[in-house]
Amino acid sequence: MTTLDPIPLWIDGRPVDARSGRTFATENPATGKPLATVQEAGPEDVDAAVAAARAAFPAWSRMTGTERGRILHRAAQILRERNDSIAHLEVLDTGKPISEALAVDVASGADCLEFFAGVAPAIAGEHIDLGSSGGGGAFAYTRREPLGVCVGIGAWNYPIQIACWKAAPALACGNTMVFKPSETTPVTALELARALAEAGAPAGVFNIVQGAAETGRALVEHPDVAKVSLTGSVPTGKRAMAAAAGTLKHVTMELGGKSPLLVFEDADIENAVSAALNANFYTQGEICSNGTRVFLQRRIRDAFVDAMMPRIQRMRVGHPLDPETTIGALISKRHMEKVLGYVESGLKEGAKLLCGGARVTDGACADGWFVAPTVFEAPDDGLAIVREEIFGPVMTLLVFDDEDEAVARANATEFGLAAGLFTRDLARAHRVAARLEAGTVWINDYNLTPIEMPFGGVKQSGLGRENGLAAIEHYTQRKSVFVQLGDVATPFT
Ligand code: NAD
Numbered sequence: 054m055t056t057l058d059p060i061p062l063w064i065d066g067r068p069v070d071a072r073s074g075r076t077f078a079t080e081n082p083a084t085g086k087p088l089a090t091v092q093e094a095g096p097e098d099v100d101a102a103v104a105a106a107r108a109a110f111p112a113w114s115r116m117t118g119t120e121r122g123r124i125l126h127r128a129a130q131i132l133r134e135r136n137d138s139i140a141h142l143e144v145l146d147t148g149k150p151i152s153e154a155l156a157v158d159v160a161s162g163a164d165c166l167e168f169f170a171g172v173a174p175a176i177a178g179e180h181i182d183l184g185s186s187g188g189g190g191a192f193a194y195t196r197r198e199p200l201g202v203c204v205g206i207g208a209w210n211y212p213i214q215i216a217c218w219k220a221a222p223a224l225a226c227g228n229t230m231v232f233k234p235s236e237t238t239p240v241t242a243l244e245l246a247r248a249l250a251e252a253g254a255p256a257g258v259f260n261i262v263q264g265a266a267e268t269g270r271a272l273v274e275h276p277d278v279a280k281v282s283l284t285g286s287v288p289t290g291k292r293a294m295a296a297a298a299g300t301l302k303h304v305t306m307e308l309g310g311k312s313p314l315l316v317f318e319d320a321d322i323e324n325a326v327s328a329a330l331n332a333n334f335y336t337q338g339e340i341c342s343n344g345t346r347v348f349l350q351r352r353i354r355d356a357f358v359d360a361m362m363p364r365i366q367r368m369r370v371g372h373p374l375d376p377e378t379t380i381g382a383l384i385s386k387r388h389m390e391k392v393l394g395y396v397e398s399g400l401k402e403g404a405k406l407l408c409g410g411a412r413v414t415d416g417a418c419a420d421g422w423f424v425a426p427t428v429f430e431a432p433d434d435g436l437a438i439v440r441e442e443i444f445g446p447v448m449t450l451l452v453f454d455d456e457d458e459a460v461a462r463a464n465a466t467e468f469g470l471a472a473g474l475f476t477r478d479l480a481r482a483h484r485v486a487a488r489l490e491a492g493t494v495w496i497n498d499y500n501l502t503p504i505e506m507p508f509g510g511v512k513q514s515g516l517g518r519e520n521g522l523a524a525i526e527h528y529t530q531r532k533s534v535f536v537q538l539g540d541v542a543t544p545f546t
Pocket of ligand 1: 234266270287293307308309310444
């Protein structure tokens with residue numbers, strides 16, 4: 054795929070070759086064939102990107118929010134105009150079905166740019182009256198100031214969306230950014246850089262470096278970086294947070310999960326099944342918030358399984374560029390082997406396999422990393438497939454008897470990214486939502502992440518929030534300014 058070669062860095066408003074002289078290669082997960090050669094940022098490239106972002110910061114942060122918002126808005130329009138070509142690149146890079154990428158990946162990134170374009174002019178401090186009983190009076194105000202150079206580090210499942218989810222709020226608040234996509238999916242971040250540049254973002258406001266953990270570490274440890282927002286696994290998040298502590302950087306950590314979906318016996322079964330399928334098989338299961346532990350109240354277990362199985366049979370595992378495909382390729386051979394390893398462990402530990410459980414190599418799937426949609430039923434919550442994040446098309450059903458039991462079992466995990474519940478009982482819905490330990494709870498739906506709603510984890514699933522007005526908290530800092538209108542009080546006469 055020579056059209057993608059060689060992927061440059063993007064520093065100070067233009068594509069540049071890595072000073073390191075090093076490159077790395079990526080592959081198309083659907084074919085196992087080489088996809089792109091990517092220039093790898095070394096320490097001198099990281100320095101150059103951070104320096105460009107630092108140099109751009111004063112002018113960018115002094116612009117009005119309206120001016121910054123206008124640029125973000127234009128960038129969103131450019132992404133929307135290029136939706137189909139960027140979606141195509143995203144499919145080559147990730148292996149996800151084109152039907153999803155055309156509808157969701159670019160559009161959700163553009164939504165984010167539009168949301169924060171609108172928010173930018175409204176970012177403001179507050180006025181605090183401090184009374185005037187002592188004479189002249191005093192007041193304080195707070196300024197909401199940007200942090201400086203922010204680093205964004207992405208995962209490989211939603212590359213362009215993640216880049217936008219980090220860049221849009223950071224830039225709206227007046228920060229500048231150095232973004233590092235996952236080394237597995239380096240292609241589409243450049244499309245965001247181009248769109249921002251064409252929309253009028255000054256050179257250095259948004260920069261891209263390419264590379265893996267070593268490049269990520271150099272960014273996180275860089276003394277001129279004020280904040281790190283990382284999307285990735287829990288172990289990576291812990292390492293990055295520990296490194297960021299060296300210079301006490303702000304952090305947002307969007308990490309992994311093992312989220313529960315509770316289906317009570319009064320639920321609308323067809324809708325609960327729809328949600329469970331979305332919660333486990335969209336993007337072939339490679340979604341952080343997936344509801345992979347599906348708890349069914351005993352009385353509806355059979356009805357749920359009977360309604361779900363024919364719908365799984367109708368799923369189409371196939372080439373990601375085929376518009377009929379609903380299950381694409383997993384990101385890499387190694388990841389596919391990890392997912393299949395969990396299937397093996399589930400069987401060994403006594404789970405019952407209801408469907409799937411194997412690699413698919415028919416027809417167009419011959420050379421890629423495809424796994425059939427898989428459903429287990431587990432006898433208890435101790436199995437590895439119930440406790441650990443698999444990040445593939447593997448759902449586990451678990452049966453429960455009452456609400457207290459369901460909530461206790463749902464919460465018995467170190468993760469806390471998301472949760473869902475299905476019931477027609479309004480009181481129960483809100484009671485259970487309040488008791489679930491998760492950053493997001495969906496009632497009678499699953500995995501919707503509208504840009505207006507804050508998103509992030511509790512417990513070991515993360516810190517901070519992306520999206521919604523909440524993100525502004527994480528890309529600004531408050532300065533308190535005290536103003537004395539009268540005389541200075543002092544005992545030192
Ligand atoms: P990963 O943890 O392997 O890598 C994430 C990113 O961190 C990559 O860009 C990687 O190069 C970088 N990195 C690795 N080591 C680093 C270090 N020491 N310092 C700085 N950066 C470093 O994750 P992945 O395999 O790319 O993605 C899958 C994981 O991401 C899953 O656990 C999934 O749940 C999680 N995820 C979370 C969210 C969310 O919003 N909560 C969204 C998508 C994915």
